[in-house]
């Protein structure tokens with residue numbers, strides 16, 4: 001469904017992504033993990049059209065999307081829940097959700113989308129007319145996911161849904177993500193800080209470190225966590241450096 005090949009992204013002299021490839025099949029939940037600064041948010045932003053690549057290709061259902069504008073990519077069925085959520089805090093929950101419906105043609109289809117989001121997020125329905133800034137962190141994360149759903153995506157990229165949330169709240173966010181996957185057949189690519197959580201929820205895992213993809217595998221083959229940790233921390237390379245120094 002989504003295919004990224006040989007992606008390179010630069011910020012001035014810094015190469016944030018180097019030769020990065022990844023694929024997500026329809027119906028899969030794929031988690032991307034990696035240390036801070038690895039380039040995960042850059043990869044998500046680049047797929048969603050917010051950052052330009054210097055090399056490589058991104059295709060959705062076989063059609064090239066790299067170089068297209070974010071709203072064109074959203075129209076193709078890909079929606080991003082950005083890192084930090086980007087909620088408009090002075091607007092109400094309803095207004096934030098309606099902003100996500102920029103592609104809908106008429107009032108009826110916007111209302112239908114709103115009803116659908118409310119069904120998945122009863123807490124947002126209760127706080128419908130409250131300002132988004134008055135919501136708790138978990139509720140704001142749910143609002144960000146709800147807003148992304150308003151475009152009617154087939155695949156959703158969720159950038160660090162756990163950020164700053166207590167484990168119990170993260171559990172609730174994942175419960176909702178998993179119910180969206182099951183009930184709406186939504187394909188998910190999630191940037192997840194916790195490798196344990198990634199291994200629990202994903203079909204497949206990617207580990208990105210220092211702008212390069214270090215590991216790809218099926219979650220069921222990686223359950224002991226060892227290969228993931230090696231790729232995450234670069235243990236093998238450290239040992240090589242240590243041996244060379246002796």
Ligand SMILES: Nc1ncnc2c1ncn2[C@@H]1O[C@H](COP(=O)(O)OP(=O)(O)OP(=O)(O)O)[C@@H](O)[C@H]1O
Nearest residue numbers: 011014016034035036037038039040041042043083
């Ligand atoms: N707009 C920008 N301009 C310049 N450098 C940037 C910009 N955005 C990110 N970077 C740099 O690119 C690299 C990758 O950052 P990115 O935010 O993609 O990593 P990340 O894996 O998402 O990290 P984190 O988990 O901390 O968000 C880092 O070195 C970061 O400092």
